[in-house]
Amino acid sequence: MGVRTASSRRGQLGLLIGLLLLAFITSVPGQQKRPSQQRTTVKTKAQLERERRNTLRRIRETSRILEQTQQKKQSSLGQLNALKEKITVQQDVIKSTSSELQYIDTDVRQTETQVKVKQSDLERLKAEYAQLVYASSKTANSYNRIMFLFAADSFNEWMRRLSYVRQYSEARRQQAAVIQRTQEDLHQQLTGLTQKRQQKSVVLSTQLNEKRSLLTMREQQDQVVQQLSQQEEQLRKELAERQQSIRQLDNLIAQRVREEIARAARVAAARAAAKAAAAKAAAQASAERAERPTATAAERTTARRDAVEAAEAAEVAEATTRTDRVTLTPETAELSSSFSDNHGRLLWPVARGFISQRFGRHPHPVLKNVTVENRGVDIQTSAGEPVRAIFDGKVLTVANIAGMNNVVMVQHGEYFTVYAKLRSVSVSEGQTVKMRQPIGTVYTNSEGTSELQFQVWRNSTNLNPESWLGRK
Structure with missing residues (x-):
């Protein structure tokens, strides 16, 4: 047990x-x-x-x-x-x-x-x-x-x-x-x-x-x-001077865009006319061969085809006289397309700084019941800051406007970028520039403010630059 x-x-x-x-x-x-x-x-x-x-x-x-x-x-x-x-x-x-x-x-x-x-x-x-x-x-x-x-x-x-x-x-x-x-x-x-x-x-x-x-x-x-x-009178005077400078800048941009549209149209029309003339001459020669008693069926077919091509070339030559936009060549069309594809990712025109005044209409920061309009954006930066091309292009114009100082306008196909309030300029008209290439330095006014006026245009249409620029 x-x-x-x-x-x-x-x-x-x-x-x-x-x-x-x-x-x-x-x-x-x-x-x-x-x-x-x-x-x-x-x-x-x-x-x-x-x-x-x-x-x-x-x-x-x-x-x-x-x-x-x-x-x-x-x-x-x-x-x-x-x-x-x-x-x-x-x-x-x-x-x-x-x-x-x-x-x-x-x-x-x-x-x-x-x-x-x-x-x-x-x-x-x-x-x-x-x-x-x-x-x-x-x-x-x-x-x-x-x-x-x-x-x-x-x-x-x-x-x-x-x-x-x-x-x-x-x-x-x-x-x-x-x-x-x-x-x-x-x-x-x-x-x-x-x-x-x-x-x-x-x-x-x-x-x-x-x-x-x-x-x-x-x-x-x-x-x-x-x-x-307490400086209202002085501010109103400065505002009036700025508005006058903006009008002069707008007129300059509009004039240069019109001139470029006309120039491109003339070049395109001349090329189209030369092509139409060559097509017409070919059509006449084909017609003469087709009218001979010994003409073959192939020659008569060629004559009809050359006549159609000559008529089409004449229509193209007539259609190249548009005045609302730049007539693009294959090269400028590719550049314009590339610029458009980089919407929202474009380089800032200065390496440092901030947008001190945005695009469009805004109340004046001090004066009551006063509205200011900006065709581009004002970028406040450091004194002597280099200004650079935001994309490949060709310098369309270099000018000087009272209140805007030196102005550089660069063409990118049917797009244009404008850089105003420059102290110095390091490019010349007709020069080809690459992205990031310096085009000048920013201007510093008597109050110690260094500010760049930057604009973007497509033909004669003013665009908001802020939506085109990428993040810094």
């Missing part, structure tokens, strides 16, 4: 060890990671970092431009435009900082969740290990292990019990190793959580400083507007 009871207890012990081993093998400590979510977070953070670098570059450029306009004691529209741009960039900085805070908050919450899961896993592993230790105490000496093995009813059961004993020893070792690794992971996560909370504190402090800077800039802007408002 006693032997049977001991055998039964050892059988229960074997079952307990087997269940513990099964629980250990099937358990998965820790929380499974989600690679797809991690990849998305990393990618978005990378985009945020690129935006931050771009914003810092814009801050440096705008600060440099603002410093040049502030060298003059008197407030100016250039200074006001630079302040507005710096405020816009500063708002982007604050927005970027807010996004960074959101990511840090998300990381902190995720890390806190992972810490809780890891702590739960550690408690569970310790409990399982305690059970293994308790089971070990039941077979702590060699005699109990031998009795457990020889209590088997068959050889196969003996082999299974032997396997249990071996796996049990290995399980204890592995369980101890898992507990050690889990403790190390938990320590790393707790350290990372502390660092992220410190990072959050730093970013919050940075955001507070950025908001203070924004408030200071807005106060400066209000002061400049107030000072400029």
Whole structure:
């Protein structure tokens, strides 16, 4: 009876060890990671970092431009435009900082969740290990292990019990190793959580400083507007002079476009007329051969074909007298198509700067109930900044207009780009230019404002340059 009871207890012990081993093998400590979510977070953070670098570059450029306009004691529209741009960039900085805070908050919450899961896993592993230790105490000496093995009813059961004993020893070792690794992971996560909370504190402090800077800039802007408002008479005079300069520039552009349309039409008409004359001569010669008594059927067919070609050539020559657009040759048609294909990706005419006045009609920044119209965009930049061709083309004209200083007009097939307010010009009329080739330097006025007037035209149609330019 006693032997049977001991055998039964050892059988229960074997079952307990087997269940513990099964629980250990099937358990998965820790929380499974989600690679797809991690990849998305990393990618978005990378985009945020690129935006931050771009914003810092814009801050440096705008600060440099603002410093040049502030060298003059008197407030100016250039200074006001630079302040507005710096405020816009500063708002982007604050927005970027807010996004960074959101990511840090998300990381902190995720890390806190992972810490809780890891702590739960550690408690569970310790409990399982305690059970293994308790089971070990039941077979702590060699005699109990031998009795457990020889209590088997068959050889196969003996082999299974032997396997249990071996796996049990290995399980204890592995369980101890898992507990050690889990403790190390938990320590790393707790350290990372502390660092992220410190990072959050730093970013919050940075955001507070950025908001203070924004408030200071807005106060400066209000002061400049107030000072400029006291110069209403001078501003109205400058506006009238600018409008007169714009009219002169518009007239120059319209004249040169008309001249180019007429010139291209004359060249195309001359080519078409020469082709028509050659076709007519060929048709007459074919007709004379066809009228001979000995003319063959092939000669009569050729005569009819040459007559049709001569009539078509005459129609083409007559159709080349259009006056609403540039008549394109195969070469200029390809250039024009290439220019059009780069819509929204064209090079900026200056490497540094910002758009201080956009295309179209806008309220005057200071004068009330006054609207200004811009045929292109004004790009405010640094003093002496090189101006470059935005695309391959031919210099159509170089001129000088009061208020616009030097003007360069480049033709790209049926498209034209205009660069005004240049201090110096390094190209000449009829010269072929390549993209990025310098064509001059920007002009700086008496108020310290360096500004380029840039326009885009298609034949006689004025286009919005901002939609054609790519991102800097």
